[in-house]
Amino acid sequence: MLILAISGSLRAASANTSLLRTIAGIAPAGVTVTLYDGLDDLPHFSPERDIANPPVAVSALRTQLRAADAVLICTPEYAHGIPGVLKNMLDWTVSSGEFVDKPTGVITAATEGAFAHTSLLETLRMVSAHRVEGASLLIPLVRTKVMPNGEITDLPTAQAVQAVLNALIYAVTCQSPA
Template structure:
């Protein structure tokens, strides 16, 4: 099983990116997590460019999304909303055939970031995502200097993240069994 992971942060020391890297390390056997690192390369969404010949970074992202069994997203909250870079990436997926019915799980790295999580959930539901609510998790990384190693070494963070990844794999398998 393959899962793509997208961080809504461009910051080098992003806790959102770190949590996705940690999720990859804690994923169950047989689950590969592929971090999409091209989000900064995506041009601003422009419907005039959203045809058969999309910009190369968009094509790369769409190909990855189309090739995986699920999508894992972690994004910061900015001004009580979804980070612009993530919203832009999602806008490029709205009209694509790769995204509808894609299983999605969300990781929130701040218990205070409830507005972005709610907005992101609404956007994904509108886009016909299959939201794995039982695999969504909020972990308290706010204010710390966390990286994938410190996250996986901390049982209070690693265990709920490992459990979320297991639940996501079960969710994806259950959807496959239904089709």
């Protein structure tokens, strides 16, 4: 099973990226969590660019999304919304449909985060992602719960993160043909 993990932050010391690396490390045998690293390479979305032969970075994103059994997005909140680079990435999938029925989990890890969390869930609804029940988590005051190296120091947060991963795995397992 392959879960594509997407951080909504470009910061080298991002708590969101560190958290996704931690999740990759706790994934059980048979589950690979791969961190998408092309967010900064995507050109600004424009319908005129979304043509039969899209930019290379867009093709690579779409290929990785199609290959993934599930997607886990972990994002901060900027100005009460999701970061522009994350929204840009999602815009590139609207016409091509990679999120349609794709089991998707969302973690918003920020100082507050509620606005970004709601916004991201709404965007995923619009692209017809399968928002997995139990795979949505808001981690406010993230810097008090997750260390810069990704270590989760708050037990309820650690349990909730594990539950998000488990819900994604369960959703993929249940939808796979026997």
